[in-house]
Amino acid sequence: MEARKVTWWNVLGYACLNFLGGGTQALSSAFLMLFYTMYCDIPAVQAGLIFTIARCIDAVGNPVMGYISDNFGRTRLGKRFGRRKFFILTGIPLVLITYPILWTPGHSFEFYVVANIIYEVVFTSVMVPGPTLPAEMTQVAAEKTKLVSAKQYCGTFASTIALLFPAFFFQRFGEGNLDAFFYTGLTYAVVVSLSLAVMYFLTYERAPEDIHYTEEMGSVSHVLRKLVNDVFASMRIRAFRLHAGMMLFIGIYKNLAAGVFTYYVIYALSLSVSATSIITSFATLVSFIALAIFITICYRRGGPFAFKVVGVIVTASLVGYYVLFQNQSSMGEEAVIVWLTVLAIINNVGKAGADYIPVFQLPFMADIDEAVTMERREGIFTGVNGLLSKLASAAEGFLLGVGLALFGFEKGAGQQTAMAIDGVLVMTIVVPIVLCAIVYLISRNLTLTKENHKLLVDEVHRIRSGGSMADVTPETRKAVESLTGWKYEQCFGHNDLMRVHDEPKSAHSY
Template sequence: MALLGSFAPTGTRPIRWYNYAAYGSNDILGAGSMAVISGWVLIFYTTFCGLEAWEAGLIFTVARVLDAIASPLIGHFSDSLAGTKVGRLIGRRRVFLLAAIPLLPSFAIMWVSGQSFWYYLVTYVLFELVYALEIIPFETLAAEMAKDYKSKAKFAGIRILFAQASAILAGFLPAMLIEALGEDSADTFLYMGILFSVLFMVTASFLYLCSWERPPEEVMQVRGNGEKASLGASFKALYRNLFSTLRIRAFRLHLGMYLGGYISQDVFNAAFTFFVVFALAGSISVASTLLGFMYIVQFVAVMIAINLALRSSPARAYQLAAASFAIGVIVLLLMWSAGVRSGDALLWVPIIFAGLGRGALNYIPWATYNYMADADEAVTGRRREGAFAGVMTFVRKLTQSAAVAGVTAIMSWGGFQSAATVQSDQAIMTLALVLGIGTVGMLIFGVFVSTKFKLNAETHDRLMAQIDRFKQDPDAAPIDQETKLLVEDLTGWRYDQLWGKNNVV
């Protein structure tokens, strides 16, 4: 196995099972850390650290805003390293992986109980920045290693399968540790943080050893006179370059679907554990078991979604997934209003529906993301995977921080009392409304956007065929009228403005 090679001519290196496995396993960091944080950090902060709900929300907001600033910088910087010595020697993406590996234990130090607000703010911000340093380059590697639709779909599929496996661990592990340490032990979360930190370092190292990038000469930024752009000149165009990605129609629609599917889960995750403990009269252990089982269902749902997205279309699969998740949330709330409480077997019904929807919603946006740089290439004639990864993370972090801050603010407004063993009827009703309206509302938004999204296996093949024609002749006529209209729909630009004949960058 030639594990250590950074570069290979695109299309000449076969993708082996261990390359797929290495790429996918890294989402133990990408999704696993977020599953732990979204499921447990609010409970940890308010129950074991003495923070108020609004203080916990403020930590999220500050960390995500700072990270949202750093993420585009990392994405743009990685795009700009192709012609540098470091980029040629290690790789413009993989150098970031190498730098992040020794910093990943920052996840564990978040979970030390009994510290001040400022300790939790600083440690959370630190991990978010390390997370961005590793994840943004990782998100570009599928497009670096593969060109065809099916290979990219496989990369996305194996990634989300690992993500769901790590989420299962994040769901069940607290319950197992609680059984060993006791219901009131804060060490539950510290040991969980240590275990995940070790997994993060192992999988990031595996990815570094088993990945490669497009050769530098294929992706080098070139100006009209053939002169390479300097790093300094590249940075002057930073924000123009980054936010020009939003001028690609397929990417705007993709972001809408992504945010609809993921923010709905942010709201659900932020409220669910509290809902189980206070509305359903359960416990942290019960919430852990329910989440763990939900993640098992999500794992199965990803495998179903992979086949459905390949055989039908990502948009149709998305719509079915959103409907399933919404049904699960609505049924859960109806059962609660009818008097169903923790321990009732009927609770597994909404958990199954929600898990089936959430699993597919996790997979589909990441499957379509791998094709966004292709639509952009038709417009700009350049490969800008890093810019897309940076902007995607920027938008995601800002909206996620807003979602979590919004949930915690509404909880506080509704009368939620930190560290209380019993909450008022008003506080519980507020939790229920957040869980229902917030989750289902974002799903409706995502479904509306998906009705306009036309990218699938067939349309991607047509797009790539037209790009190949542009590479042979920048003034090439469209293959046919149908292809012309399709490329215009995916890019959002008239045909005569494609392949750099525009002011996008």
């Protein structure tokens, strides 16, 4: 059967996912904690705890949701609506109900915790199955790149749109008006629901007859053991193991860079909060151009090479931050702002690349895994990827808080000691360089290129069609082994990686 070709309508439909993934995250990060602390009488520590609890629940739920999605095609609902698209469909009304509730005033701390947990469950139920669709829709590298690139562009666009709603409603109802917050949440929830409807109708999944299950679901205890086995088994795929390391440390870097920049501007350069906002907003506009550049680099040379470019750009901007700090006393404030804007733009180019690389690599992981297991487990890989993203976010908060505290940083103080400012510089410049260096060392071992990927996919198709493993070419053998981390003879189901027991004995990864 001839493979279905991905059209631009399909690309548009898939891109709409990031109205949820990008837009709601941007809106909540910018205003929701402010809403709780300033207008809902929730102490700052408790307000932060609301998000921490919800984030931890979400982190655990990611691989669970991945397993459910991978196996949902066995059910009547999965066969009728799709094992992935069923959850897109249920997300349409659920987002419309749960997201505005987060923005209602006058409730207790416990209410907001429960409301955020429920919303995070809804968010995860869509954002784990949703990103698996590129791997479901195509195995052609160019088409995967189109899909994930469009999603990234849509994320930037959605974030920009989402952040316009508060300004509009504040202008209409008055600055700080509680109705403005509620209508912001409600209006954007409508936008997200409409975007999910578009996604549902414009995307498609792998044909049910092309989905291969190696065993029946079994009892509840068997399912739970299978889930744990799947999560750990994903880490025995060499390419995903390396991708996971890159994803984790890139995630920590991105979150840290965003979180510490305000401290650098206000305390190290003595500029205003409004200056921070303007500079950040202006620098973000570069993401559209930078993303186009890194899409091309990733497709032509692969994610590992692209990160080398990211490392050079980020390091150059961070060195520039230090030089600017050292010379600010001899410059006027306007000159400092101009140079800071230039450096922030350069840094944002690197961050745009760092943000795109894991997104680009993820859809290829299920193809590589299939060469070992002969199963399609997109959901598990997306779920583990989401888990790593949440862990990175949690690690960044811990790292920034502890790092600043070690240097004597006093929260809420208008002026900081010289040692505290040194701490800000270390967290702004030194730690990100170390994180980027770690990612670079990991990426050197990842051989994921479009050429190697094609060799692997073609070999899977050949074996599925009845081809003999004895007829493999040396070039294909090398590509399969370098990506999977398994000897060629142990691939294509000739292992017990997916068997539910403590430790496989008949095959070993390397």
